[in-house]
Amino acid sequence: MYIIKRLGQAFVTFIAVITVTFGLIRAIPGGPADHIRAQVMRNRGADGVSMAEINSLTEAYTNYDPSTPVYVQYFDYVTNILQGDLGQSMSFAGKSVSELIIKAAPWTIFLLTMAILLTFAIGIVLGAVMAYREGSRFDTGSTVFAMFLNSVPYYVAAIFLVYLLSIQLSIFPQSGNYAIGIEPGLTPIFISDVFYHATLPIASLVLTGFGGVAITMRGNSIQEIGEDYIRVAHLRGVPGRRIAVRYVGRNALLPMYTNLMISVGFMFGGSVILEEIFAYPGLGSYLLQAIHARDYPLMMGIFLVITAAVLLCILIADLTYGMIDPRVSEGEGKEAY
Amino acid sequence: MAETNSTFDATDDRDSTSDGSTATRSELYKEWIDVAVLAPLRIAWNDWRTKAGSLIVLFYVLMGTVGLYLVPAPSQGQGPRLAGPFESMSYPLGTTQLGTSLLSELVYSTPPVLKMILAGAVFSTIMATIVGTISGYKGGAVDTVLTTFTDIAMTIPGLPLIILLIAVFEPESPYLIGIFLTINAWAGLARSIRSQVLSIRDHSYVEVSRIMGASTPKIIVDDVLPNIMPYVLINFVNSARGVIFGAVALFYLGLLSGFSSNWGITLNEAYTNAAIYSLDAVHWLLFPMIAIVGLSFGLVLFAQGTEKLFNPRIRARHADTVDDTAHYEE
Numbered sequence: 001m002y003i004i005k006r007l008g009q010a011f012v013t014f015i016a017v018i019t020v021t022f023g024l025i026r027a028i029p030g031g032p033a034d035h036i037r038a039q040v041m042r043n044r045g046a047d048g049v050s051m052a053e054i055n056s057l058t059e060a061y062t063n064y065d066p067s068t069p070v071y072v073q074y075f076d077y078v079t080n081i082l083q084g085d086l087g088q089s090m091s092f093a094g095k096s097v098s099e100l101i102i103k104a105a106p107w108t109i110f111l112l113t114m115a116i117l118l119t120f121a122i123g124i125v126l127g128a129v130m131a132y133r134e135g136s137r138f139d140t141g142s143t144v145f146a147m148f149l150n151s152v153p154y155y156v157a158a159i160f161l162v163y164l165l166s167i168q169l170s171i172f173p174q175s176g177n178y179a180i181g182i183e184p185g186l187t188p189i190f191i192s193d194v195f196y197h198a199t200l201p202i203a204s205l206v207l208t209g210f211g212g213v214a215i216t217m218r219g220n221s222i223q224e225i226g227e228d229y230i231r232v233a234h235l236r237g238v239p240g241r242r243i244a245v246r247y248v249g250r251n252a253l254l255p256m257y258t259n260l261m262i263s264v265g266f267m268f269g270g271s272v273i274l275e276e277i278f279a280y281p282g283l284g285s286y287l288l289q290a291i292h293a294r295d296y297p298l299m300m301g302i303f304l305v306i307t308a309a310v311l312l313c314i315l316i317a318d319l320t321y322g323m324i325d326p327r328v329s330e331g332e333g334k335e336a337y
Numbered sequence: 338m339a340e341t342n343s344t345f346d347a348t349d350d351r352d353s354t355s356d357g358s359t360a361t362r363s364e365l366y367k368e369w370i371d372v373a374v375l376a377p378l379r380i381a382w383n384d385w386r387t388k389a390g391s392l393i394v395l396f397y398v399l400m401g402t403v404g405l406y407l408v409p410a411p412s413q414g415q416g417p418r419l420a421g422p423f424e425s426m427s428y429p430l431g432t433t434q435l436g437t438s439l440l441s442e443l444v445y446s447t448p449p450v451l452k453m454i455l456a457g458a459v460f461s462t463i464m465a466t467i468v469g470t471i472s473g474y475k476g477g478a479v480d481t482v483l484t485t486f487t488d489i490a491m492t493i494p495g496l497p498l499i500i501l502l503i504a505v506f507e508p509e510s511p512y513l514i515g516i517f518l519t520i521n522a523w524a525g526l527a528r529s530i531r532s533q534v535l536s537i538r539d540h541s542y543v544e545v546s547r548i549m550g551a552s553t554p555k556i557i558v559d560d561v562l563p564n565i566m567p568y569v570l571i572n573f574v575n576s577a578r579g580v581i582f583g584a585v586a587l588f589y590l591g592l593l594s595g596f597s598s599n600w601g602i603t604l605n606e607a608y609t610n611a612a613i614y615s616l617d618a619v620h621w622l623l624f625p626m627i628a629i630v631g632l633s634f635g636l637v638l639f640a641q642g643t644e645k646l647f648n649p650r651i652r653a654r655h656a657d658t659v660d661d662t663a664h665y666e667e
Binding site: 009012013016017020021024027028147148150151152153155156159160163215266268269270272273276277287288291299300302303306307310311314 | 386485488489492493494495496497498500501502504505506578581582585586589590592604608619622626629630633634636637638641
């Protein structure tokens, strides 16, 4: 029952986002039809372009025919998108938006997965150690350090790393996803080169992200250590290591599980700037190119895909959370006042 | 109604407030401002983090107000090209490739950023408080609708949406940009306010107000809001930090127009004008970075220092177990 409710909610959210993008496409000053008309005229001269032709071109690009009433336009738009047809890119001639996204998405997903796993692994271990030695000099020092790192925007860290490690010291490449001349494929050379090129982008997310995770983990652990059942466990003579891992660790980690999935959304947003700085050919860099070229179909398509990815992650988090933590119930109906 | 009140008058002094006379209400507000705002801030001031944080933020506020009168506006040729820092009093932080004083650029970037922070933080806090309290207090269908709305706002990835909105609407007022930047930042806060209100709504004094027949808005304003006020204030600071991150990023990407100087613009100019390739120009890159990180560090310190206010019970409980846990190591 809970699953059905949650799936329904995710579906409603997705439709709402599609509606927002539809509204945005129509809110563009002058409308995309004008842009397309201008493009066609530039290519073929002012004559020989009929209104019907412009309309059918607009439909090919943006998924709706501007000559029909609004509700029909909306219906066309939604059904096309649900069928996976995101329209055609205006700036990458002859390419469909889905094609471009399929090309770019793996790079972004690779970057973000690595970054998120490392951020949480480092943050959780550091936070646990800080909580264990609460009040020590190590704890105070790490807390201030973590807070400082947490207040550095990831793009500032990225620029700094590029300056230091790739320009001044020439240790890492400045941009791109793999070296020119390497044949893409599952060869050890290619894979290691991909990791080599991804080091700095991943490092800038991890360096600025793990501090926040550590502070949260520290807080959760300290709160758990103060609980009565931990005290009882000590009195019962449960070994300290078991208490640390099975009792404190497990309960301090649970609330962070949803955090992990939500940070996926944050990082997807952040990939726009990061991929711009490192010229990394992922979704974010395409989004920015689309914005600068006023390529509205591509803008909206990438936005929809990012939203769908985030929705999916949060849905997975919600549905699996109940399995990990049996105490989670669906929140019984509270009395309404 | 008046009769029921009078029977309680002798024993329950909350009755005077549900009469709604203005004098008592202002007294009540003075009281809760003292209890809910001033007292926590006074306690928080004892924490070095809050102290340092507020001083840093105050410094930026002064820079964005008084600083404008002390430092000349940025223009080309204020000094030699790419002069180093601390060489001359007319350009203390050095100059850019066009001879613009970096200090002027940094100082004159501050007012728009502060305006964006103010607008964004006010918008997201008010929005979150309204949605969160109503949703948590009312329950039922109202709650379902508002929670769904909040969930939608929470799921949409913020930065891509903001970039789309800015690209489509091209806002120029810093206040409007601030609001755009927090277009869905309120959702997370609304969620946590809702869960706090869920526990407050069942407190006995809220129940008393309800039985007395006080209207829902009145109960929310008089009984619920004072309890969550400190929490709301701290999140005001947190959302301010979000606005800085977003605003500077958009300036860096060149998506915001209509501003002569901004830390993000300076950073981007330094980066693209090859300042990164020569050591002579490193100050051009570093000072905007310091300006950005400084303000956000100040806000983080402030928020962290006040955080413990919200959970005195946990601190107290932990305080007497800390000695025990010391020997548990094996």
